[in-house]
Amino acid sequence: MDKLNLRLISLAGAFAAFTAPGALAQGQPVAWSPSYVGTCATCELSGRNLTGWTLSGANYSEAKLDYSVMRGVQAVGVNFEGANLTGADMRGAVLTNAKLADGVFAGTRLQEIKASGADLRRALLHGASLQDAVMIGANFEDAELIIARLENADLSTANFKGxxxxxxxxxxxxxxxxxxxxxxxxxxxxxxxxxxxxxxxxxxxxxxxxxxxxxxxxxxxxxxxxxxxxxxxxxxxxxxxxxxxxxxxx
CATH class of the missing domain: 2.160.20.80 (E3 ubiquitin-protein ligase SopA)
Known part of the structure; x- marks a missing residue:
C-alpha cells in the first residue's frame, strides 16, 4: 500500500475518533457501545441516543442526560442519583430497583417503564409522563410530581410520604x-x-x-x-x- 493511501486511512481514522460521540468514566474515555455497566459519574451525555443500551448496575450518578433518547434501556439497579434527565425519552425502560434519588425528570417521558422497587426520594418529576408505568413498591418520599401524568400506572405499595x-x-x-x-x-x-x-x-x-x-x-x-x-x-x-x-x- 503506498504512502498516500496510508495517510488517507490515518486521517479517516483520526476524523472518526474526533467525531464519534463519547463519554467520560472517571476522566477516561468510554467506548460508545450498546452496553456499558461501569462508572460514568458526572458524564456529559446530553441529547445522546442510548436506545436499547444495557446499563444494569452502572453508576451514572449526577450525569447529564437531559434530552437524551433512552427508549427500552435495560437499567436494573442503575445509579442515576442526582442525574439530570430533563426531557429525556425513557419510554419502556427497565429501571427495577434503580437509584434515582434527587434526580431531575422534568418533562421526562417515562411511559410504560418497569421500575418496581426504585428509589425516587426527592426526585423532581414536574410534568413527567408515567402513563402505564409499573412501579410497585417504589419510594417517592418527598418527590415532586407536579402536573405529572400517571394515568393507569401501577404504584401499589409505593411510599409517597411528603x-x-x-x-x-x-x-x-x-x-x-x-x-x-x-x-x-x-x-x-x-x-x-x-x-x-x-x-x-x-x-x-x-x-x-x-x-x-x-x-x-x-x-x-x-x-x-x-x-x-x-x-x-x-x-x-x-x-x-x-x-x-x-x-x-x-
Missing part, C-alpha cells in the same frame, strides 16, 4: 396499599384511581377532582387528613400506622 401531586393527572392510577403520609394533591384528578388499603394520615386531598369516583375501600386517614366537603375516611388503626412506620423505614 410527596406533592399538585394538578397531576391520576386518572385510573393504582395506589393500592400505598403510603401518603403528609402528601399533597391540590387540584389533582383522581377519577377512577384505586386507593384500596392506602394510608393517608395528614394527606391533603381537599381540592382533588373525582374523589367520589375513586376507590378508597380499606383506606384510612387521620384527624389531620384533609378531604373534599362531605367526604370521610376511617381513622387508621394502630396496626395500620405501625405498618406505615415499618414500610417507611425500609
Amino acid at each position: 410527596a406533592v401531586f399538585d394538578r397531576a393527572n391520576l386518572r385510573g392510577t393504582v395506589f393500592n396499599g400505598a403510603i401518603f403520609t403528609d402528601a399533597r394533591m391540590s387540584g389533582a384528578d383522581i377519577t377512577g384511581a384505586s386507593f384500596r388499603d392506602a394510608r393517608l394520615p395528614g394527606a391533603n386531598l381537599q381540592t382533588v377532582k373525582g374523589f367520589d369516583e375513586a376507590d378508597f375501600e380499606g383506606a384510612c386517614g387521620s384527624l389531620t387528613t384533609r378531604l373534599p366537603p362531605a367526604a370521610s375516611l376511617p381513622l387508621c388503626t394502630n396496626a395500620q400506622l405501625a405498618a406505615n412506620f415499618s414500610s417507611d423505614s425500609n
Whole structure:
C-alpha cells in the first residue's frame, strides 16, 4: 500500500475518533457501545441516543442526560442519583430497583417503564409522563410530581410520604396499599384511581377532582387528613400506622 493511501486511512481514522460521540468514566474515555455497566459519574451525555443500551448496575450518578433518547434501556439497579434527565425519552425502560434519588425528570417521558422497587426520594418529576408505568413498591418520599401524568400506572405499595401531586393527572392510577403520609394533591384528578388499603394520615386531598369516583375501600386517614366537603375516611388503626412506620423505614 503506498504512502498516500496510508495517510488517507490515518486521517479517516483520526476524523472518526474526533467525531464519534463519547463519554467520560472517571476522566477516561468510554467506548460508545450498546452496553456499558461501569462508572460514568458526572458524564456529559446530553441529547445522546442510548436506545436499547444495557446499563444494569452502572453508576451514572449526577450525569447529564437531559434530552437524551433512552427508549427500552435495560437499567436494573442503575445509579442515576442526582442525574439530570430533563426531557429525556425513557419510554419502556427497565429501571427495577434503580437509584434515582434527587434526580431531575422534568418533562421526562417515562411511559410504560418497569421500575418496581426504585428509589425516587426527592426526585423532581414536574410534568413527567408515567402513563402505564409499573412501579410497585417504589419510594417517592418527598418527590415532586407536579402536573405529572400517571394515568393507569401501577404504584401499589409505593411510599409517597411528603410527596406533592399538585394538578397531576391520576386518572385510573393504582395506589393500592400505598403510603401518603403528609402528601399533597391540590387540584389533582383522581377519577377512577384505586386507593384500596392506602394510608393517608395528614394527606391533603381537599381540592382533588373525582374523589367520589375513586376507590378508597380499606383506606384510612387521620384527624389531620384533609378531604373534599362531605367526604370521610376511617381513622387508621394502630396496626395500620405501625405498618406505615415499618414500610417507611425500609
